[in-house]
Amino acid sequence: MSADLLPALLEQINGDARRHADWGRVASYIPELACVDPAQFAISVCCVDGREYHAGDVGVGFSIQSVSKVFTLALALGRFGDGLWERVGKEPSGRAFNSIVQLEVEDGIPRNPFINAGAIVTTDAVLGSNAPRDTLGEILLFLREAAEDGDIHINDSVARSEYATGDRNFALAHFLRSCGNLHNSCDKVLGTYFHHCAIEMTTAQLARAARFLCGGFAGQRMIGIERVRSINALMMTCGHYDGSGAFAYRVGFPGKSGVGGGIMAVVPNVASIAVWSPGLDRYGNSQQGTAALERLSRDTGWSVFS
Known part of the structure; x- marks a missing residue:
């Protein structure tokens, strides 16, 4: 998929998220997170060519948690x-x-x-x-x-x-x-x-912070490539707790979730991504965030398996 089409796709994903009646449930066992409005959504993508794309509540900071x-x-x-x-x-x-x-x-x-x-x-x-x-x-x-x-x-x-x-x-x-x-x-x-x-970070900050795990970004070699591979492998197999297999099946690239509703994801040598929606599924992962990454993967063809 051409990067020129990404802005329109992210706006479609943002619109789809906001049309859902079921946003999931916030992490009520942490009092400060219990009062967060679940009906919020943001997504940011940093491509290896240096271009960035954003949609939704990208100026809102959230607790990145795990x-x-x-x-x-x-x-x-x-x-x-x-x-x-x-x-x-x-x-x-x-x-x-x-x-x-x-x-x-x-x-x-x-x-x-x-x-x-x-x-x-x-x-x-x-x-x-x-x-x-x-x-x-x-x-x-x-x-x-x-x-x-x-x-x-x-x-x-x-x-x-x-x-x-x-x-x-x-x-x-x-x-x-x-x-x-x-x-x-x-x-x-x-x-x-x-x-x-x-x-606390925004999706724009988190997507930029994930660039060192992506490869292809000039000047973003924070750790050795062998460590990057190890971390990405662990994000793929363990990054969504007991929902990790389902996430790998639905999305197809490494990601790490947090109960604040954020997900940081990486498409090696293509892009780093952050998505946020505070309502969670039964595993403690962002409900709309996971759906958004599934749509992004499907429509762009981004996957480590293809």
Whole structure:
């Protein structure tokens, strides 16, 4: 599909999203997200030729939530390389993102770095012996450099809301620590974890930040190509929790979702994409966002399988 046709297609996708009566349900277990209007939609596409296309509520910032796990993973792999996989696996979980059952059965080694337990271990690894403030500064710096935008910040109200209602994540952290797979205190790790999940971005910022995973963008080599391949593979197989197989089938390229309604996706050597609609499906993935990416994939022919 010619890039010249993308603006019209994105406007069609935006219009289709807004005609749906069912937007899904917001993440009501996080009070700050519970009050977000689900009837919102935005999509941004950055093509490797440098052109960008946007439609919908592209000026509205949203909590990226678990999408931030991609960036902490990039930092952890840069620091520890394949040594990270001694503490966290690379397999789909087949369970809810906050499940503790599998963690107990598998002796405190999370299935992958995108479920909550795996992301908590990754956060612990990135923390090392540093102060949370310094680690959060490092994560923000990485994001700002990737997006070429200094106006990316943490929403402290969302972070506090997550901390106040994060009992399940505390349970996961304490279990990980009991198995020797958490080196810092649970409070220190989770304080850092909740804050990087509370980073707020627009779809334009997020699509730009994803360029380093796409390839083909001049000056966007943030990490080594072997790490890019690893992260994209994990986004394809594990990026949508127990809905990852359905997402791969419907969309056909790597993506990572967050319960704030954002999805960051990559078509290698073609484009980086961000979509946002806060209403979620039963797996905790953006309902209209997933439908939008399916339509984009179908109408452009973009897929890693073709």
